[in-house]
Amino acid sequence: MASIVITGSTKGIGFGLAREFARLGHKVMISGSSDASVESALNSLQDEGTVAGHTANVREADQVQALWDAAEAKFGSVDIWINNAGLARTVWSIVDTPSAEIQNMVTTNMLGTINGCQVAAKGMLKNGQGKIFNMLGGGSDGETFPGMGVYGSTKRGLDYFTNALIKELKDSPLIIGKIRPGMIITEGVVREARADFENFQKSRKIMNNLVDTVDTVSPWLAKEVLATDKSGRKIRWLNGSKIAGRMLMSKIKPRPDQFEAFGL
Structure with missing residues (x-):
């Protein structure tokens, strides 16, 4: 069974992946930026399998290293990171986005992922094996959406960064991949x-x-991560054919x- 570290896994798709890996019998280290969020997630996952937690702010390289060290100490190795x-802050145009929110998105999405890749790659190269996956999202393929100028730019940058990492490590035993989970509530x-409820209603x-939903997509993503055996793969839930099929079916x-259950 694999030992898996997932950053930002106290909620959302990260939490869903942690739950699915644990249910499949793997050892999972979840992480979040606060002790309270990590403890709450651990309580929710206590009956799912072998799950541990560690608080880490991914913007700080030393805290990311401490997350790796905690996982190695707990599980003996890290096989998947x-x-x-x-x-994501998507209610403002680029011009109107507060500077603090720009800094938060850029440092969390870009610097946080770079820190994670550096720490994981160094550890895995030392151990002689491992998989690293970067979570992409809207904008990573160059598409643009209203309100997503800053967020989409970080994801586009991560696509470039991941491609560069794949090339740099092509002669190593490491597998580097991308995940595009689709549009998850x-x-x-x-x-x-x-x-921004008014604009939400328009779209x-x-x-x-x-x-x-997280419950729908997480099981498929988890199995695809485990099955990936070649560097450079993009695991994509919402592909072109699925989009076309859904839009056609909506006319019939x-x-x-899908939003009512979430109070929208």
Whole structure:
């Protein structure tokens, strides 16, 4: 069974992945930026399998190293490292985004992932094996969306960074991959929708055809991560054919509202 570290895994898709890996019998180290969030997540996962937790701010390289050290001490090794920690603020245009929010997104999404890759790659090269996955998202393929100028730029940058890492480590035993989970209804999505409810309502009908829940997507993503045996792979849930199929089906049979269960 694999030993797996997931940053930003106290909620959202990171939490869903941690739960699925644990259910499959793997050893999982979850992480979040506060002791309270880590403890709460551990309580929720206590009956799912072997799960430990460690608090770490991914913006700080020494804290990311401490996360690696804690996982090695607990499990003996780290086989899979998933850089999932990320932050999205999507209710402002680029011009109107507060400077503090820009800094938070850039440092969490970009610097946090770079820190995670450096720490994990050094440890795995020393151990002679391992997989590193970076969580991408809207904007990573160059597409643009209203309100996502800063967030999308960080994800686009991460796509470039991951491609560079794949090339640099192509002659090593490490496997480097990307994950695009699709449009997942998470706590962050609900927060952003409530913060700009009028614009959310304008796009609600289209989004309803494309969104999924953490419970739906996590099992598939977890199995694909485990099955990946070649560097450079992009694990993509919401691909072009699935989008086209859903949009076509919506004209025949409207999809039940996916947001109602989340209070939207």
